[in-house]
Amino acid sequence: MNSKDDVPLARIQSAVKTYGPTRALSGVTLDIYAGEVLGIVGHNGAGKSTLMRVLSGLEAIDSGSVTIGGISSPPHTGYPGVRMAYQEGSLAPELSVKENIYISSAAWMPRWRWHRPAAEHAAARLAEIFPDHSIRPADFVDDLPLADRQRVEIARATITDDLRLLILDEPTESLSGSAVDQLYDYVRKLRAGGTGIILVSHRLTEILSVCDRVAVMKDGAVVSVYRAADVSERDLFMAMGGEVVVTETVDAAAAPAADGSRPVAARIPMTTVDAEPAEIIAYKGEVIGLAGIAGQGQEQVLDRLWRGSGGDVKVSARRAYVPGDRQRSGILPLWDVAANLSITAIPGLARHGIRRIDREASLVSKWVDLLNVRGGARAPITGLSGGNQQKVIVARAFASDAEVILLDDPFRGVDIHTKAELYQLIRKEADKGRTILWYSSENSEMQHCDRAYVLRANRIAGELRGAQISDERIISLSFIESKETAA
Numbered sequence: 001m002n003s004k005d006d007v008p009l010a011r012i013q014s015a016v017k018t019y020g021p022t023r024a025l026s027g028v029t030l031d032i033y034a035g036e037v038l039g040i041v042g043h044n045g046a047g048k049s050t051l052m053r054v055l056s057g058l059e060a061i062d063s064g065s066v067t068i069g070g071i072s073s074p075p076h077t078g079y080p081g082v083r084m085a086y087q088e089g090s091l092a093p094e095l096s097v098k099e100n101i102y103i104s105s106a107a108w109m110p111r112w113r114w115h116r117p118a119a120e121h122a123a124a125r126l127a128e129i130f131p132d133h134s135i136r137p138a139d140f141v142d143d144l145p146l147a148d149r150q151r152v153e154i155a156r157a158t159i160t161d162d163l164r165l166l167i168l169d170e171p172t173e174s175l176s177g178s179a180v181d182q183l184y185d186y187v188r189k190l191r192a193g194g195t196g197i198i199l200v201s202h203r204l205t206e207i208l209s210v211c212d213r214v215a216v217m218k219d220g221a222v223v224s225v226y227r228a229a230d231v232s233e234r235d236l237f238m239a240m241g242g243e244v245v246v247t248e249t250v251d252a253a254a255a256p257a258a259d260g261s262r263p264v265a266a267r268i269p270m271t272t273v274d275a276e277p278a279e280i281i282a283y284k285g286e287v288i289g290l291a292g293i294a295g296q297g298q299e300q301v302l303d304r305l306w307r308g309s310g311g312d313v314k315v316s317a318r319r320a321y322v323p324g325d326r327q328r329s330g331i332l333p334l335w336d337v338a339a340n341l342s343i344t345a346i347p348g349l350a351r352h353g354i355r356r357i358d359r360e361a362s363l364v365s366k367w368v369d370l371l372n373v374r375g376g377a378r379a380p381i382t383g384l385s386g387g388n389q390q391k392v393i394v395a396r397a398f399a400s401d402a403e404v405i406l407l408d409d410p411f412r413g414v415d416i417h418t419k420a421e422l423y424q425l426i427r428k429e430a431d432k433g434r435t436i437l438w439y440s441s442e443n444s445e446m447q448h449c450d451r452a453y454v455l456r457a458n459r460i461a462g463e464l465r466g467a468q469i470s471d472e473r474i475i476s477l478s479f480i481e482s483k484e485t486a487a
């Protein structure tokens, strides 16, 4: 552990950064040491990503100072030795993996015949961090699923001839369990080699398991710094400004049985892992989880339901979809928060085909308040923090008149207070008769469902109900061999 006498690798003093009227950083003071993992936690919009962009030299502060490795005014290429894996992804989608690696390493890679070294670096680093990955250096980034793009984003940040400070901004929001463990093993290895690492995350369990110290940010400032060994998740939660919200998970006894007495809201034919015919069925008013490790067909189920009835698929005509990949298919970047939020609700609010601006405005203000969207209704959506953008996309679905809501890992990057409120919102909306089908990469979220189907290789590996839905059960169903493959 570092003592006060150690020279910090990075020192931030009274850093202030404003965007128009928004004070994103209101006087941050923080030291970061070589050979430590420093966690940064805080509510959506607390200023975490802004601070990281300042440390990487991407944004200049208005006042205060930032010194890294003895340098206070970084060259246009950023502070030497500081690399960052970005929350929203920084890869050029129309280029291949190796081309992306080359772009960020052009300063030290050969100027000619760089394809091969770039491909070798990409393959070697991906294999080192994520041994079971299946990404090829020639793959186009746009063709990769979100989790693979995240793997490349992380690998890209570490491919350099000089790594002193590695910044990971919410690196695990789209990774599943084993990839998360692999990443943190690599982080520990870097720490042992003397690299300083900053880990920004809303996942407090991960923060406490991998960090040496944790800084809590609130409203643009660091309000406390703890030794990770001295605090609990609850302590961090309270320091972030949390009230203890009791989120009720579904109790098996209380869970509504899938008894068929309610109308069917969605039905989709499937097979079991033993190749028996089966189906995913959601009755009106149920919250149905689609669980299992990432990429096992959960998104295809949502996609088939989104495309609508046809063949043996049955689903209500009024449905809404919350995509997990907000950059690609979620936000409407040229519009403000209000337009992004109300777009699907407008027809339902109109009278005789004429828009009712007053009703639209009150709908928007209700949801902005309910989800505490920092930035307000008139802010451009791209000026919002990542978690706040995600809240707007969730609000858009619930503000519509949809009977069936399809959630594709919807709470990526949303802070824990807001998540707790969203879990309650889902329950309330289900009680009102809406049906929710919900894929989450966080198994613990599935506990808020009435029933959950665990998927493996596009098939149903099992169905859990109420209190049966646990991390352990989901993991074991995700890996146990089927009778067919075991035979």
Ligand SMILES: Nc1ncnc2c1ncn2[C@@H]1O[C@H](COP(=O)(O)OP(=O)(O)OP(=O)(O)O)[C@@H](O)[C@H]1O
Residues within 6 Å of the ligand: 019, 022, 023, 024, 042, 043, 044, 045, 046, 047, 048, 049, 050, 051, 087, 374, 375, 382, 383, 384, 385, 386, 387, 388, 413, 415
């Ligand atoms: N480019 C920008 N233009 C205008 N406002 C911005 C911009 N970037 C950030 N902000 C504002 O600065 C504040 C801090 O945002 P920041 O992205 O740093 O928060 P964060 O703590 O990383 O949040 P999250 O957990 O949601 O990622 C927010 O109010 C945000 O709206």
